[in-house]
Structures are given as C-alpha cells and as structure tokens.
Amino acid sequence: MTTIDAPQIVSELRATLRTARTRPAQWRLDQIRAVLKLVNENEDDIYAALHSDLHKSNYESFLTEVNVLVSACKSTMKNLHKWMAPEKKPIPLAVWPANASVISEPLGVALVISPWNFPLLLALDPVVGAIAAGCTVCLKTSEIAPATSALLARLLPEYVDTEAIKVVEGSIPEVTALLEQKWDKIFYTGNAKVGRIIMGAAAKHLTPVTLELGGKCPLFIDDSVDLKVASKRIMVGKYGSNAGQACISPDYVLVEEHFAPTLIKQLQKTLLEFYGPDPSASVDLARIINKNHFQRLSSMLDDPSIADKIVHGGERDEKSLYIAPTLIDNPPLDSPVMVEEIFGPMLPIITVRNVDHALNIINDKPKPLEVYVFSNNKDLFNRFRDETSSGGIVMNDCVLQFIIPELPFGGVGESGTGAYHGKATFDAFSHRKAVLVKNMGGDVFARYPPFTVRKQSL
Ligand code: NAD
Numbered sequence: 001m002t003t004i005d006a007p008q009i010v011s012e013l014r015a016t017l018r019t020a021r022t023r024p025a026q027w028r029l030d031q032i033r034a035v036l037k038l039v040n041e042n043e044d045d046i047y048a049a050l051h052s053d054l055h056k057s058n059y060e061s062f063l064t065e066v067n068v069l070v071s072a073c074k075s076t077m078k079n080l081h082k083w084m085a086p087e088k089k090p091i092p093l094a095v096w097p098a099n100a101s102v103i104s105e106p107l108g109v110a111l112v113i114s115p116w117n118f119p120l121l122l123a124l125d126p127v128v129g130a131i132a133a134g135c136t137v138c139l140k141t142s143e144i145a146p147a148t149s150a151l152l153a154r155l156l157p158e159y160v161d162t163e164a165i166k167v168v169e170g171s172i173p174e175v176t177a178l179l180e181q182k183w184d185k186i187f188y189t190g191n192a193k194v195g196r197i198i199m200g201a202a203a204k205h206l207t208p209v210t211l212e213l214g215g216k217c218p219l220f221i222d223d224s225v226d227l228k229v230a231s232k233r234i235m236v237g238k239y240g241s242n243a244g245q246a247c248i249s250p251d252y253v254l255v256e257e258h259f260a261p262t263l264i265k266q267l268q269k270t271l272l273e274f275y276g277p278d279p280s281a282s283v284d285l286a287r288i289i290n291k292n293h294f295q296r297l298s299s300m301l302d303d304p305s306i307a308d309k310i311v312h313g314g315e316r317d318e319k320s321l322y323i324a325p326t327l328i329d330n331p332p333l334d335s336p337v338m339v340e341e342i343f344g345p346m347l348p349i350i351t352v353r354n355v356d357h358a359l360n361i362i363n364d365k366p367k368p369l370e371v372y373v374f375s376n377n378k379d380l381f382n383r384f385r386d387e388t389s390s391g392g393i394v395m396n397d398c399v400l401q402f403i404i405p406e407l408p409f410g411g412v413g414e415s416g417t418g419a420y421h422g423k424a425t426f427d428a429f430s431h432r433k434a435v436l437v438k439n440m441g442g443d444v445f446a447r448y449p450p451f452t453v454r455k456q457s458l
Contacts, residue, residue, distance in 0.1 A: 049147035055287035104430035106134035108184025119145035129425030210418030237398025366414030
C-alpha cells in the first residue's frame, strides 16, 4: 500500500509547469538561492542527521556533502545565464538568409530518486539541476537514510516553491506508484538491479533517464609510484567517504606479485596512521548504514574462500554496525568479494602476473564507474585508458574527479547511462531544441516543382 497520491503529485507539478513560471532565470535563481539558504541555516541539523544515519563526522559531512552541494549551487547560479543563452549556429547557403540556434528547453516534470549513501548531496544536487533547467521536480529520498530523509521532507517545503518542487518519503510501494506515472525525465541514483526497474518503467512512456549506478571500481598500482603518497590517497579514497560505502571508492586492487607484500605493509601503516590501533574508537570512520547491509558485508567476510586471506582488520560489531578497515590478500576471483560490488570497508588485493593480466581481469567484469591507475608511467596509464571502458579514469588519485564540475560524472553500461555535474546536470534536465528562423526574402526558386531541366542543371 502506498502512502502517497502519485497522480495528484504529477498533475500539480504539470499544472505548475504549464503556467511557465519555472521558465524565467529569476525563478530558477531564487529557488537555488533558497536551497543554499536551507543548507546554511540548518547546517547543524544536517550534520546531526548524517551522523545519525551514517555516523559521519561533521568534517566528513562538510567535505563530502555540504561543501560539494554548496559549490554546485554557487557555480550553477554563476553560469545559469550562459547555459540558458541560445547557441547560434552557422547556416548553409541553401538556407540563407536565416538564423539557426539551439535552445535548452526544460524537459518538463522530473522525478529524482536518490540513494542513502550521500543522502543530502545525491538528493539535492540533481534537484538543483532540474530547477536550473526550468523543470518542476519531485524528489524521492532514500528510506534507508531515515534521518536525512525526514529532515529534507520537513525543510524543503519551508524554503522552496512547493507547487514546483515536491519531496516524497517512502520505499518500494511509493517508488512503484511514482513510476506508474508519466514523467518527462527520471534521474535515478542507486544499484543496477533497481536501475533496470526504472528503465523498464520509463520505457512505457519513452521517458528519458539518467541512471547513476555503481559497480566494482578497479585500482592498478605499480612499483614506480611514491608509495607513501599513493597509499594515503588509496586509503582515503577507500575509507574516507562513508567507510567505503561510496560508488567511486576503489573496490579492489590489482598489483604485480613482487610488489604486493610491500604495498600491503604500507597500506597497513597508513591505516594505523589514519585510524589508530583501534579504528572503532576513531571519530573519522563512518559506520555501516543498517543491519541488512552489515549482514550482507558479514556474509562476504565469512565466506570460507577467504577464511585465511584477511591480513588486516576483519573485526566487527553488529550492535554498533562497525566493520574495521579490512585488507584481503588475494581472494579467489570467484569469491563474493570479487564478484559483487563490496560497498563497504573491505579491500581485496589481487596479485597479477603482469599488466595484460590486470587488463583482462577488468575487462572480464561489467564496465565500472571508475578505473584508478597509480604509476609514474604515462604510457602504462594510457593502456588502461584505451584498453578498458569505464565512466571515468584517474591517474594517481582517487575520488577527486567527483568534485570537478567540468568533468561529466556518470557510468557506462552496467555502471550507468547519462552523466551530470556542472553544465552536464543542466543538460540532463534539458532538451536541446533546434530553432530555425527565416524571413520571407531570399527565396531559391529551384527548390519548388516542377523540377525542370533548367532547375536541375543549376
Ligand atoms: P537505495 O537502497 O537507497 O535505493 C535507491 C533508491 O531506489 C531509493 O530511493 C529506494 O527507495 C529505491 N528503490 C529501492 N528498491 C527499489 C525497488 N525494488 N523498486 C523501486 N525503487 C526501489 O540505494 P542503493 O541502491 O543501495 O545504493 C547503493 C548503490 O548505488 C550502489 O550500487 C552504488 O554504487 C550506487 N551509487 C551510485 C552513485 C553514482 O553517482 N553513480 C552514487 C551513489 C550510489
């Protein structure tokens, strides 16, 4: 049983769209300013909600959610007029005299379905994009991050135009009811299984979708790197955001056999430096989101195939949803940690014979969201860039690509379809409409029948 009236939500949003009040830049700017105000005036409540959902420290929440969202709002406001401006296009002689241009038209009534792992950022960032594009929008928050979901459901209506921007809480029945409606755009972030449900529902109405999905992000490292620096970047990329519950955190490491023991030793040192001898006492390590996910991760750890492979961490406490940062040395490629997306604080380190072997392991799996390569050898990086397919690829760092607005962020194949961030977010909610404006002069008589020999010889 659903708790919402989905047809009513869509019909109100469509009615507002038809008034054209979401079209002017001023309305869009006012609404984005309202989102900024919401964040500024409620920062403490936001940190409390994120701590309640994920045990994130205020600093981590600031770095990975609030600050990224505020930057997105500000850069959208700064660039909005430029993005909305028609793009003039050249015209061929046969069409002259005329003006050709491309304008960005709002796609219409948008649905944003967000996940639990960055429950503030991944909810409001696409909503800001929908507003910027002039759409009306319904946000469905994630029930798995209940504190942040409740906070957004309470606060958004206090700040924004509620006839144009709505929030819905709920779970599968509510999403199902929403998906039965006709939307002009669906923007979904979450796992690929549900991604298929979204795409199937959208297909019924030929609704365009952006699917921001996940997968197993591989990381290759060779012995040419500055290992101390590389180790810090890898460990913060893995554990620094949500204890590994992030779609772009490295999922597994590939390393040549001779370098594996040195690498593992350094990763252990870095973990000690970051989180101390008892990481459960560190305020800088997030917790697993809930019991279901704790049990999912526990069953991966309990798989007999990796019983003697855990070389660091492995401790856990179900009551506090704590799992220690864990390194797994060379688990079999068919073990659960190497088959499923981990989405938690475990990192398998797979030894490979050579670079070709590493490339084969990556290419045998579905296309990942990111590939990370740590090496001083640009040619080697280029091999990974050209011989694998992924949403993005990064040399010598992890995760930072996410905060560069000019880099479109999104997956390919199993890791997603479409992209956002910066202008790409605006584009995700816009239709690029071709506009040709002619006047009545300069008619070319050869275009009209009868097509006489004389006309054909021109
Ligand atoms: P989730 O469980 O919060 O689900 C996401 C949304 O889908 C929620 O709003 C939920 O209500 C809805 N949903 C869940 N099951 C449904 C069903 N059967 N039918 C209809 N709707 C349903 O989040 P999640 O999927 O656990 O998120 C983790 C996944 O998301 C990982 O795979 C991760 O890699 C991916 N992810 C991707 C990105 C990205 O930007 N590409 C960001 C974050 C997470």
